[in-house]
Amino acid sequence: MTTLTADLAIIGSGSGNTLITPHWEDKRVVLAEQGTFGGTCLNVGCIPTKMFVRPSEAARGPEEAARLNVTQRTEAVDWVGMRDRIFSRIDPISDAGRRYRDELENVELIEQRVRLAGARSFVAEDGTRVEAERLVIAAGSRPVLPDVPGIHLPHVHTSDTVMRIDSLPRRVLVVGGGFIACEFAGIFSGLGAEVVQINRGPRLMRGLDEEISRAYTEEAGKNWTVRCGRVLSSLAETDDGAVTAEILVRGAQSEEEVREPGEFDIVLVALGRRPNSDLVGAAEAGLDLHGDGRIAVDAFQRVLSGGRPVDGLFALGDICSELQLKHVANHEARVVAHNLEHPDDLRESRRDAVPSAVFTHPELASVGLTETQAVERIGAENVTCKVQRYGDTAYGWAMEDRSGLFKTVADRRDGRILGACVMGYQASNLIQPVVTAMSFGIDAHTFARGQYWIHPALMEVTENALLGLDVPAGERPPL
Numbered sequence: 160m161t162t163l164t165a166d167l168a169i170i171g172s173g174s175g176n177t178l179i180t181p182h183w184e185d186k187r188v189v190l191a192e193q194g195t196f197g198g199t200c201l202n203v204g205c206i207p208t209k210m211f212v213r214p215s216e217a218a219r220g221p222e223e224a225a226r227l228n229v230t231q232r233t234e235a236v237d238w239v240g241m242r243d244r245i246f247s248r249i250d251p252i253s254d255a256g257r258r259y260r261d262e263l264e265n266v267e268l269i270e271q272r273v274r275l276a277g278a279r280s281f282v283a284e285d286g287t288r289v290e291a292e293r294l295v296i297a298a299g300s301r302p303v304l305p306d307v308p309g310i311h312l313p314h315v316h317t318s319d320t321v322m323r324i325d326s327l328p329r330r331v332l333v334v335g336g337g338f339i340a341c342e343f344a345g346i347f348s349g350l351g352a353e354v355v356q357i358n359r360g361p362r363l364m365r366g367l368d369e370e371i372s373r374a375y376t377e378e379a380g381k382n383w384t385v386r387c388g389r390v391l392s393s394l395a396e397t398d399d400g401a402v403t404a405e406i407l408v409r410g411a412q413s414e415e416e417v418r419e420p421g422e423f424d425i426v427l428v429a430l431g432r433r434p435n436s437d438l439v440g441a442a443e444a445g446l447d448l449h450g451d452g453r454i455a456v457d458a459f460q461r462v463l464s465g466g467r468p469v470d471g472l473f474a475l476g477d478i479c480s481e482l483q484l485k486h487v488a489n490h491e492a493r494v495v496a497h498n499l500e501h502p503d504d505l506r507e508s509r510r511d512a513v514p515s516a517v518f519t520h521p522e523l524a525s526v527g528l529t530e531t532q533a534v535e536r537i538g539a540e541n542v543t544c545k546v547q548r549y550g551d552t553a554y555g556w557a558m559e560d561r562s563g564l565f566k567t568v569a570d571r572r573d574g575r576i577l578g579a580c581v582m583g584y585q586a587s588n589l590i591q592p593v594v595t596a597m598s599f600g601i602d603a604h605t606f607a608r609g610q611y612w613i614h615p616a617l618m619e620v621t622e623n624a625l626l627g628l629d630v631p632a633g634e635r636p637p638l
């Protein structure tokens with residue numbers, strides 16, 4: 160059995176790969192990766208999904224054009240061409256990243272699953288043991304599969320496999336009401352498939368501000384079939400390779416009402432992702448875990464055991480973070496990189512004003528508190544909200560926009576912006592100025608009036624959503 164010693168060992172080549180900075184050039188690094196080099200975001204996550212969202216939105220072009228008195232037609236969608244274009248860009252990036260690391264003299268790549276074997280050591284499947292001065296667990300998360308008959312049928316997919324299928328399905332069942340389900344329902348419906356989305360709860364994207372979540376559920380229902388209060392009960396294969404699904408209506412009274420059969424070409428299951436702490440053997444190694452399987456870390460990203468940080472052991476990204484977002488994993492990686500290199504000057508990761516977006520149709524974005532959370536935190540009398548319709552701004556007229564909403568939430572006593580939630584075209588971009596104001600502590604009025612906003616750009620939606628808040632302007636407010 161081989162034993163390797165290292166100054167730094169990393170489990171996971173997603174965000175973990177970025178830790179190998181020039182600081183480690185003259186030191187020994189071991190990087191373990193069980194799967195495709197580069198992790199989730201590059202290979203099966205953020206990047207390829209958005210590369211499918213773009214053509215899907217393009218295929219929807221005629222819908223918007225029709226509102227603008229232009230007749231267009233989407234002639235055809237070349238799924239295979241699209242898929243191959245997307246992955247012929249992504250796969251070489253993964254390959255090149257792998258090759259680059261493999262060729263570095265100071266880096267040892269272990270392409271196997273590894274399990275912790277002590278505070279800063281792990282063992283690979285072939286028995287290779289690694290003993291490290293510092294160890295970072297960046298092993299990510301994986302899709303949760305419900306325990307229903309037929310879940311392993313070949314046409315039942317998760318986000319890991321659905322983007323590589325051989326043809327555009329005609330009928331798609333999407334199971335779930337969160338980020339992944341809503342993005343893929345948008346992608347496939349835009350590309351012309353008949354999509355049925357089932358969701359256990361009463362609304363899609365229930366983590367968002369309730370007003371926006373309701374509005375989105377309604378809008379989504381105009382674009383594809385949305386059935387809330389439904390759970391998947393079983394799946395079976397038909398003779399011609401399709402999948403039949405039995406769906407239960409939650410809370411229905413009589414036996415006849417409760418079952419909804421359906422036949423689909425593929426099923427996409429998106430019911431959340433669980434941290435890979437079990438795959439690395441975190442519990443057996445004595446590490447503290449949250450109830451959902453996340454590894455517990457302190458503000459410096461140090462892994463906890465018995466409530467105390469383990470010397471030289473860090474974690475980052477989906478395996479420890481409540482927010483399974485790439486920009487969060489990247490931020491935590493920068494913090495870990497700093498803390499590895501500067502043990503006497505540890506820096507904390509920041510958790511305030513973390514935005515997210517769902518690239519569905521219409522697009523969604525949010526940051527900070529929802530109205531309900533703000534009321535719980537500071538009392539209804541201190542909360543002010545504004546819902547700005549895209550359609551009530553000049554660019555919204557140009558777009559003939561019918562559904563876009565930008566909601567802001569603030570503390571009416573001092574104008575502190577507490578949160579925002581957006582549904583509509585370019586929501587992920589329009590929300591960014593609010594993230595800026597929240598991150599730098601600029602109150603709503605100063606931020607809205609203290610700068611020029613280009614007229615009549617769509618960003619006036621953001622400006623008006625801030626100006627509409629009932630907040631103090633200050634003694635000598637900007638004009």
Ligand SMILES: Cc1cc2nc3c(=O)[nH]c(=O)nc-3n(C[C@H](O)[C@H](O)[C@H](O)COP(=O)(O)OP(=O)(O)OC[C@H]3O[C@@H](n4cnc5c(N)ncnc54)[C@H](O)[C@@H]3O)c2cc1C
Binds near residue numbers: 193201205299
């Ligand atoms: C379909 C989809 C779309 C997404 N879209 C977005 C988006 O638009 N924006 C956004 O911010 N976030 C998005 N996310 C979330 C984002 O991809 C993740 O939050 C992020 O990639 C997590 O990075 P990570 O470094 O923690 O883990 P990963 O990138 O998953 O890296 C972990 C690596 O560890 C490896 N590993 C695990 N266990 C072991 C082991 N025992 N031994 C060796 N190796 C191991 C895995 O194979 C994996 O490669 C999306 C996720 C999915 C699934």
Ligand SMILES: NC(=O)c1ccc[n+]([C@@H]2O[C@H](COP(=O)([O-])OP(=O)(O)OC[C@H]3O[C@@H](n4cnc5c(N)ncnc54)[C@H](O)[C@@H]3O)[C@@H](O)[C@H]2O)c1
Binds near residue numbers: 340359432483515516
């Ligand atoms: N654009 C983005 O930033 C982006 C895109 C995709 C994924 N992600 C990240 O990946 C994570 C995972 O995505 P996801 O969509 O799988 O999870 P999610 O947490 O967003 O949604 C899971 C959904 O499944 C439902 N659910 C869970 N268990 C269920 C069960 N047994 N039966 C019925 N319904 C059940 C939940 O109520 C929820 O609606 C997201 O939380 C997000 O952090 C981000």
